Amino acid sequence: MKIQRCKGMRDLSPAEMTAFHLVEGICRDICSGWGYKEVRTPTIEYLHLFTSAGTLTPGMLGKVYSFLDWDGWSGERVVLRPDGTIPVARLYTESLQGELARLFYTTNIFIFEEAGEKTRERWRCSTELIGAGSATAEVELIALSLEVLKKLGLKGVELRLSHAGLIKALLVKLGLSPEEQSRMFGRILDGDNKVLAEVSRESPEVGNTLKPFLSLKGQSPGFLRNQKALLARNMLEIRQYLDEFLKTVDLLDELGVKYQINIASGAGFEYYTGIIFQLFIGKEKVGGGGRYDALIPSMGGGDVPASGFALYLDRLMDLVKAESFVKAVPERVLVRAKSGGAVKEAFKAADKLREAGYVAEIDLDGKKSDARWIIEVQSEAPKFTLIDAETKKKTEASTVNEVLKRLEGEGGD
Amino acid sequence: MAIKIALPKGRLLRKTAAMLQKAGWGLDEYTSNMGFYRPKSQKFPDVLIRVFHEKDIPIQIAMGNYDMGICCLDWIEELLVKYPSSDLVKVQDLMYGGGALYIAAASLPEDLRQNGTPVRIASEYPNLAEAFALRKRMSRFSIFPVWGAAEAYPPENADMVLVSAKAGAELAGYGMVPVNRMLDFSAFLIANKNSWETKNLDKLVTSICDTLAEVEKKAVVEEEIGAAEISARKRAGKTAGDTVRLALPDGHQQQPTVNLLNRAGIGIDDYPSETGNRRPRINIDGIMVKVIRPQDMPLQVANGNFDLAVTGRDWLTEHLDQFPSSPVKELLDLKSSKVRIVAVVSRELQVEDTGGLRQLIAAREESFRVASEYVNIADKYARDNHLGQYRVIPTWGATEAFLPEDADLLIENTETGRTIARHNLKIIDTLFESTGCLIGNTDSVSAAKGKRIEAVVKRLRAVVEDN
Numbered sequence: 001m002k003i004q005r006c007k008g009m010r011d012l013s014p015a016e017m018t019a020f021h022l023v024e025g026i027c028r029d030i031c032s033g034w035g036y037k038e039v040r041t042p043t044i045e046y047l048h049l050f051t052s053a054g055t056l057t058p059g060m061l062g063k064v065y066s067f068l069d070w071d072g073w074s075g076e077r078v079v080l081r082p083d084g085t086i087p088v089a090r091l092y093t094e095s096l097q098g099e100l101a102r103l104f105y106t107t108n109i110f111i112f113e114e115a116g117e118k119t120r121e122r123w124r125c126s127t128e129l130i131g132a133g134s135a136t137a138e139v140e141l142i143a144l145s146l147e148v149l150k151k152l153g154l155k156g157v158e159l160r161l162s163h164a165g166l167i168k169a170l171l172v173k174l175g176l177s178p179e180e181q182s183r184m185f186g187r188i189l190d191g192d193n194k195v196l197a198e199v200s201r202e203s204p205e206v207g208n209t210l211k212p213f214l215s216l217k218g219q220s221p222g223f224l225r226n227q228k229a230l231l232a233r234n235m236l237e238i239r240q241y242l243d244e245f246l247k248t249v250d251l252l253d254e255l256g257v258k259y260q261i262n263i264a265s266g267a268g269f270e271y272y273t274g275i276i277f278q279l280f281i282g283k284e285k286v287g288g289g290g291r292y293d294a295l296i297p298s299m300g301g302g303d304v305p306a307s308g309f310a311l312y313l314d315r316l317m318d319l320v321k322a323e324s325f326v327k328a329v330p331e332r333v334l335v336r337a338k339s340g341g342a343v344k345e346a347f348k349a350a351d352k353l354r355e356a357g358y359v360a361e362i363d364l365d366g367k368k369s370d371a372r373w374i375i376e377v378q379s380e381a382p383k384f385t386l387i388d389a390e391t392k393k394k395t396e397a398s399t400v401n402e403v404l405k406r407l408e409g410e411g412g413d
Numbered sequence: 414m415a416i417k418i419a420l421p422k423g424r425l426l427r428k429t430a431a432m433l434q435k436a437g438w439g440l441d442e443y444t445s446n447m448g449f450y451r452p453k454s455q456k457f458p459d460v461l462i463r464v465f466h467e468k469d470i471p472i473q474i475a476m477g478n479y480d481m482g483i484c485c486l487d488w489i490e491e492l493l494v495k496y497p498s499s500d501l502v503k504v505q506d507l508m509y510g511g512g513a514l515y516i517a518a519a520s521l522p523e524d525l526r527q528n529g530t531p532v533r534i535a536s537e538y539p540n541l542a543e544a545f546a547l548r549k550r551m552s553r554f555s556i557f558p559v560w561g562a563a564e565a566y567p568p569e570n571a572d573m574v575l576v577s578a579k580a581g582a583e584l585a586g587y588g589m590v591p592v593n594r595m596l597d598f599s600a601f602l603i604a605n606k607n608s609w610e611t612k613n614l615d616k617l618v619t620s621i622c623d624t625l626a627e628v629e630k631k632a633v634v635e636e637e638i639g640a641a642e643i644s645a646r647k648r649a650g651k652t653a654g655d656t657v658r659l660a661l662p663d664g665h666q667q668q669p670t671v672n673l674l675n676r677a678g679i680g681i682d683d684y685p686s687e688t689g690n691r692r693p694r695i696n697i698d699g700i701m702v703k704v705i706r707p708q709d710m711p712l713q714v715a716n717g718n719f720d721l722a723v724t725g726r727d728w729l730t731e732h733l734d735q736f737p738s739s740p741v742k743e744l745l746d747l748k749s750s751k752v753r754i755v756a757v758v759s760r761e762l763q764v765e766d767t768g769g770l771r772q773l774i775a776a777r778e779e780s781f782r783v784a785s786e787y788v789n790i791a792d793k794y795a796r797d798n799h800l801g802q803y804r805v806i807p808t809w810g811a812t813e814a815f816l817p818e819d820a821d822l823l824i825e826n827t828e829t830g831r832t833i834a835r836h837n838l839k840i841i842d843t844l845f846e847s848t849g850c851l852i853g854n855t856d857s858v859s860a861a862k863g864k865r866i867e868a869v870v871k872r873l874r875a876v877v878e879d880n
Binding site: 052061066073074075076077 | 531
């Protein structure tokens, strides 16, 4: 019988873990630098945390891993965390209320994907900024996410902006029933960027006015101002959202951040209420975020604005050239006991080598090693023989300190 | 390889038998009172036919144990809604056995989302019920999967049910209004995807489709949902907080239960009921009785829907094996309806005990299949006995039909062992002995209620101990 991992799940090899830690480490360093603190939430949560209206779209809820756990006799289901933001909002509501919380975390999320070709367990480096609801807060998150990508050495990053409040107001304007509005909004968030164009065709009067807004891609606050001049007169409802959007875009402009405004592509989560931003490298989405002012109130946490973003760790791992970040890795030394009586000495020698900053491996029955140096240890003098694994040159020594001196001398050249 | 067909028992049997008769299959034993599950066809002597509970058929087809089968669309959708990538092809609507699935409630809820308290939905179709709740954006809900009698639950024990009915009006008889007509169904011919792509099933399909030529699908009747009035008589009043809610079993457990109650001097009207009344009257004040499936009782006692229930230790064990933290416990052994829960294999198998089973499993490539109505007991048995890589196949009765082709081991109940012997099977292990028992909830109840419960238990204990 062949043993294999569960369908759709992913192992991370030592090489992949190097890239993983590299990305995670840069996120951690930068987030810490901006005053964010790390949190971690459990893998299992109640399903109802995610089913409340305005948290996950039905499309996403259809893909959560939900089941009855050992306490399931009450009929209440639990899930493997399908999203990172909602549990962190819960954590905030449960134990951090009232504070301005700058939080970051690395987490796995579980989303069923039918074919099992894409991985069903995905890794995210995320931040949440809870308790602040200004354009400055949004721009802080955007700048922070761009800084991480820059530090990772990634080129050609594209920032796309949309606005959930604006999309919702437009759906109302298009004369859809509330049920249809929420269905359309769901489709847009699930990444279907043709929806708005489709429905606006059905309502030609409004549709014509909206056409440039939905089909063009703005690259400056001017675009929004132009649209505002055109729309605000007969669409008062959307003015508020346009103004909000403008504030953020103006600020981004001042900071010299390049972006593209594309209202129709608002992929994200149903809990978004304001700006939605997505990060692309070429055709690949590497992250995204947005404002979610209704989430904390829906959990009974009071009227607390919030926003956040997630970077797709799995994709970044593939894009980042880990080699270019290689730090001075300590040299590897293999310590081999020549006889049973010398094992204790070998362990002691390895300890000393580690203290001195080397990676010291104990030789296990002559198994192959890629160590740069080999030290043979025996009970009788000369106790230590240092072998250069490349040149096979041997040097004898009677103490570990002597060996260390030799190593330093050799390593110096 | 022989073509394998799965045919339904139960509600579809009569009409399916008539249809296959018309198709000239010439089946020898496919009648409602049969005890065997292996009919043979004169027209297609090489085809292997098995009879299953209808609910098992989509699973058997999707797993590839059978090439084709007949069952209603409701059970197909119940599988597909949870497992959309199942290898199942809907071949042909057979246009009989029609009905619809309704979401129904005792009164029309104002807002299905009802933020705050969980909405309780009882159903034989838990997957479809969950899909409904998610689609309606209910923020918090509990699904009670039941073996049957879902219509008896509202309003006290569930806020809604998902049930099948011929028409929405049928629900009024249970004091409920339809809230949503979720699915119209009829019998379907279904096939395994791989079988359909690779095997010659044409002769069988043709014979069945030929019978359909003259049948025309009846137009779906439009009906107004949610407008029906519920008769005040049927709508149950609110029960007082200290009323003891007692669940009594339906089916063949009814007679022993009546006998027990009578010997304890407890009178009960209309139980067993000829009209299907599930709310018989009992002559003790402060006690309300409902008749539900014994399989469903432990869960219902655990979640506080009932205070006392008469069920079997087998179903209590099944529940506790799934939910060890459940607050349900056995209050009294009623010493009735004694059965043994046993592990059963084909007589052809050279295995006499679980040790032999382990050796057999170690020597083979494929994973080991355990079929049982008691999914959690079977799972625990396989785990405790280290049966390697195993799969538990849930069944809804007629489990004997699974051996030897479609399962390797059964966990079954038996009174005499005769049915098992008749199917050329043998018992290799006895897990435990099960008798009727009275179960209750260990969570604290109000003092007044506690006293009432104690009084009932005392009266019944006196009878049992007297025996």
